[in-house]
Amino acid sequence: MDRMSPLDAAFLQLEDAQPGASLAIGSIAVFEGPPPARDDVRAALAGRLPLIPRYRQRARQVPLDLGPPVWTDARDFALDDHLRTATLPAPGGDRELTGLMGAIMSTRLDRSRPLWEYWLVDGLAGDRWALVSKVHHCMVDGVSGTDLYRVVFDPTPEPGPGVPDGWRPEPEPSAAGLALLAARDLALLPAVQVRAVAGAVRHPASLARAAAATARGAAGLATALRPTGASSLTGPLSAERRFAVARGTVADVSAVRHRLGGTFNDVVMAAVTAGLRSLLLDRGERPTRHRIRSLVPVDVRAPGEAAIRDNRVSCMLADLPVDVADPGARLAAVRELFRELKAEHEAEAGAVLVRLAGLEPFPVLAPGLRLVWHLPQRTITTVTTDVRGPAEPLYALGRRCVEILPYVPIASRLRVGVAVFTYAGQLALGLTGDADTASDVDRLARGIEVGLAELVALAAAGSPDVPGAP
Structure with missing residues (x-):
């Protein structure tokens, strides 16, 4: 279990203060070549999950705001809940792609699950496809979000091997347990300030x-x-x-x-x-x-x-x-x-x-x-x-990424x-x-x-x- 920093917590507070607002950052990575099958993308993502622990953790509020929100393992995590698909209408140009991005980013991420999702998008003009990334701002900023590209994608056309996965979720604390831990931290805070x-x-x-x-x-x-x-x-x-x-x-x-x-x-x-x-x-x-x-x-x-x-x-x-x-x-x-x-x-x-x-x-x-x-x-x-x-091209499943559009x-x-x-x-x-x-x-x-x-x-x-x- 990890505690959020005040800055990370602020992005959740801001989202809560504005009904309907979504505080997710995102990007569109556009690739050349025919789109891969969803199962192939799923397998590639599964091989990288051990490198991104937050992708299998959910944000939990502490009762009565006794402490900042915490990250706890999502025992019911399912990768299929986070990988979605979409097909652009013809002609599959910028207007259609940006329209889809606006719709995707208008919707809040489900707080009961880890706060991220990817969209596999086909139908792009010019024999291209895209992967839309959507991650809550409480998890990453722009710089750290960029670092995720180097984890999820490959530096060469040859796909990298998956990482051995021995993940076993830790037991999720109860609301009462979170409150007790936060109360303990409050009692110890003066000593932390002195140090x-x-x-x-x-x-x-x-x-x-x-x-x-x-x-x-x-x-x-x-x-x-x-x-x-x-x-x-x-x-x-x-x-x-x-x-x-x-x-x-x-x-x-x-x-x-x-x-x-x-x-x-x-x-x-x-x-x-x-x-x-x-x-x-x-x-x-x-x-x-x-x-x-x-x-x-x-x-x-x-x-x-x-x-x-x-x-x-x-x-x-x-x-x-x-x-x-x-x-x-x-x-x-x-x-x-x-x-x-x-x-x-x-x-x-x-x-x-x-x-x-x-x-x-x-x-x-x-x-x-x-x-x-x-x-x-x-x-x-x-x-x-x-x-x-990245200054050098990145690849996914052997296909070169030709551009990345930020949100x-x-x-x-x-x-x-x-x-x-x-x-x-x-x-x-x-x-x-x-x-x-x-x-x-x-x-x-x-x-x-x-x-x-x-x-x-x-x-x-x-x-x-x-x-x-x-």
Whole structure:
């Protein structure tokens, strides 16, 4: 039995606070060649289950919120409950595939079972098929979810052997047993807090540096929490989702970065900013300054924690310069924005706050988490995740994966979300929209593609007038 971290538990609390909302992350892996038989996919997955213990555990709430939710072995686990099939209607293109993805991700995962499922999808145009992955956010974040690809798929066309499986489920504790264990942990919490403080004071120089960085970051986060301008991108959500995809190449982004300056992320975020600006204009809204603030998750895994699959993220809050019309000036503004955010140590401060939450009594944290989700907020407009996927091709049952399309959930009052993913030289952006109020996410996708194309053209022009360009 494992206990959830406060951050993992928060994703369950957020889902509970919004009737109908699904907080699952996902992706579409598209493969070339004829689709395999369901039994072959099932056998391949069964051979990898020992490498993913969470896939055979269910989330259990502790009575009275005496402790965080826990993971316990699902004694009635059946792989067939988690592998589903679907056939796309003709012609099997992007419209049909993204429509299916929106429908799949609109439905909550069954809390009585392990919180994941895969969908084997055939009927794709061009002699292709797909595997849709859907995993609750309390289990993984974007980085750790990417690591699952390397476990489930193969690095070569030759299928890897299955792993010997000696799994025997542990007895599931009763509700009373969970409550007693949580009460014991609460009684021991003061000793844990003392040890944490003692460990910190043994390294005063490191403690002072960390405290200073945290203070600067906390101040930056507090400043960033001022309300944004009103926008149709925030407000009440339905339970249904729409999905769209924008595409580019790693080579194009790298060319822009080397010619115009900035990081890979700066270039992508400038394209996302262009897309959001275009979407606002299409809706008849002025893209003014401080209109769009994006929550940008940041991986905070320490060295040696790469294989940890729970949530290890903090965040930055970025006021995207949608008011800047010129592509070169927009890229320069994005570059300066993220330079300042990194200098303010917002992500480090957020990581410290999350770690400190782990030392607080959960009965105190849980009501606060629920209250936060119910409070009206105008401080964040969207979320933009950016994950680097495998640089080399992956394979499933001997078939090459040609692209991976990411999905990020939306909740609270955020009607649009952006997921950025790189794989084998390809750049894919998955755009999630609320079905009632942001069904036009395909316009956002086209705006992002146009924004990236503008930067590519600017870089190829030879002497771009971009502030700060090398």
